Amino acid sequence: MAKQTKTDAAQAPACAVEPVELSAATHDFLKALASPTRQRIMLLFARGGELSVNEVAAQAGIGQSTASQQLDLLRRGGIVTSRREGKTVLYRADKQGSATALADLQAYLQSCC
Template sequence: MDQPTPPTDARTAAVAGLGPDTQEFLKALGSPTRQRIMMLFAQGAELSVGQVAEHVSISQATASQQLTLLRRGRVVTSRREGKTVYYRADRDGALAALAELQSYLTTCC
């Protein structure tokens, strides 16, 4: 009797589901507020929490929470300069999550 062929890496990923980093990436994209924040970082912009809050018309506490979720989802990255934290787009993180998502969708759909 023929043995079934073992699944490829892409099929294994599809069966196992998306990895936690890609799941966090998708969660980060799920909010209209976070989507507006993401657009602030176009073309290499680097902004502090206060600047993000001002541009999106939200409180600094809300901006900080939203940026934390975006950082967890590898949409943005941060660096500290003194007491100020600056955020910018995390291109490598986003591309990695998109590559996994593409592989998953190609296999499952």
């Protein structure tokens, strides 16, 4: 394989694609994905059902306050959404929010890599 010289590198075509920056929402999405605990919680919503904080805590094996904090980060990341039913807040997967963040991430990766 031929070694690339400085002249070859200078003659390489410049990338015509403008750099894309990730949105704040996509940064929140990536932060939400960074935790193994939040990844476990995400899997609880894989079947499309709704769960309360107490149900998430019980199924994930974590405390109620921890579950509440983790669900808030997942909600800010666009991975789950919530609705109130009386005194209970129910969470479910936010497929549109995840799809939007993934599209933003894909555009970013295509422009930089």
